[in-house]
Amino acid sequence: MTNRIAIALVALTTAFFLADYLWLGLGAPVFLGRKLIEFIEFLAFWR
Template identity: 55%
Template sequence: MTNKIAIALAALIFAILMLDVLVFGWDLHIFLGRRLLDLTEYLAFWR
């Protein structure tokens, strides 16, 4: 991974966290966690 890619990924993660704070009030990670849990339960059904 080059420095340019690492900086771009860090900026993207920082922007997503700032969007979470300003727009969603720190609830985005809870929403995504619940959706991931639903996805794993759905995939376990097809196993």
């Protein structure tokens, strides 16, 4: 991954979370946090 691609991905991710916070109100950070916890528990099961 080049620096240009990495910077673009960070910018898009930041823009999405900022738009969610300011206008959309979807609760994306909470949703993603819960899914991350489920994924970690799934991985712990297969350990």
